[in-house]
Amino acid sequence: MDGAEYILDSASDLGREQLASLPMLLDAPTHGMLEGVGVQPGWRCLDVGAGDGSIARWLAERTGPTGGVVAVDINTDFLVGRAGVDILRHDINDGVPPGGPFDLIHARLVLLHLSRRKEILKDLVDALAPGGWLVIGEYGARLPYAVSAASRSDIQVFDRVQDVGHNVVGAAAGQSMRWAHEVGDHMDAAGLVDIYAFEHSQTTIGGGTGCHYHRSLILQIDAPLLAAGITEDELKRYCDLLLDPRFRAWFYQFICTRGHKPRL
Ligand SMILES: C[S@@+](CC[C@H](N)C(=O)[O-])C[C@H]1O[C@@H](n2cnc3c(N)ncnc32)[C@H](O)[C@@H]1O
Numbered sequence: 145m146d147g148a149e150y151i152l153d154s155a156s157d158l159g160r161e162q163l164a165s166l167p168m169l170l171d172a173p174t175h176g177m178l179e180g181v182g183v184q185p186g187w188r189c190l191d192v193g194a195g196d197g198s199i200a201r202w203l204a205e206r207t208g209p210t211g212g213v214v215a216v217d218i219n220t221d222f223l224v225g226r227a228g229v230d231i232l233r234h235d236i237n238d239g240v241p242p243g244g245p246f247d248l249i250h251a252r253l254v255l256l257h258l259s260r261r262k263e264i265l266k267d268l269v270d271a272l273a274p275g276g277w278l279v280i281g282e283y284g285a286r287l288p289y290a291v292s293a294a295s296r297s298d299i300q301v302f303d304r305v306q307d308v309g310h311n312v313v314g315a316a317a318g319q320s321m322r323w324a325h326e327v328g329d330h331m332d333a334a335g336l337v338d339i340y341a342f343e344h345s346q347t348t349i350g351g352g353t354g355c356h357y358h359r360s361l362i363l364q365i366d367a368p369l370l371a372a373g374i375t376e377d378e379l380k381r382y383c384d385l386l387l388d389p390r391f392r393a394w395f396y397q398f399i400c401t402r403g404h405k406p407r408l
Pocket of ligand 1: 217
């Protein structure tokens with residue numbers, strides 16, 4: 145496969161901006177989850193859809209020099225490595241890459257985009273070593289929503305673009321915002337134990353990292369948004385709002401779930 149179902153374009157400037165924002169927004173809670181796992185020197189890790197590589201680098205620092213990380217993505221142009229990170233251009237629909245069995249597999253904001261997400265989760269579980277951990281971070285069903293803005297209609301514009309972006313454009317492309325809430329049950333059905341999840345969110349203000357991220361996301365899907373009924377004026381107002389310091393919104397609901405394979 146060629147990763148064609150991923151609705152965003154990691155090879156574009158907007159895609160690069162989006163990937164560069166994610167570590168600032170989500171690495172702290174993700175590090176907390178991975179610290180709870182207790183990553184050890186010597187571990188073999190896999191990062192699926194590694195983006196800019198921030199989590200792969202963090203893992204390599206802790207697993208080296210005897211362990212290491214395989215970092216895969218359908219587009220590796222912006223994936224920055226370091227010692228201990230093997231970068232591989234790979235579509236996870238084509239199977240788990242070589243280098244396993246893995247002591248830890250991490251995938252953040254990837255499976256929610258992929259229609260074969262349930263099968264892929266099973267493949268990832270199969271690729272775990274006994275005792276190995278699977279950590280999956282996704283956005284949940286509570287979408288970002290505006291809290292304050294210069295006018296009531298600005299708030300309505302933000303909420304409408306979010307609604308159409310996810311419930312029409314994203315849904316048509318096979319995205320699931322329910323998946324985050326189902327991951328634990330699928331881990332359980334696949335035989336993982338000690339399943340644990342947390343959720344994290346924050347508010348973000350116009351001009352801040354979270355708002356720049358929203359802007360880079362929506363501009364990557366401007367054509368399908370317009371086709372779905374968002375007007376040019378709404379799109380422009382949405383983008384202006386995200387740079388307006390009077391604007392404040394709740395960011396995505398980030399849900400991170402982990403479980404491990406029983407030891408033999
Ligand atoms: C939303 S970004 C998340 C990046 C990174 N995991 C993070 O959270 O910072 C999704 C990433 O998954 C990659 N991706 C999308 N479909 C993929 C596939 N089928 N196989 C591997 N990677 C994929 C994209 O290129 C992109 O880098």
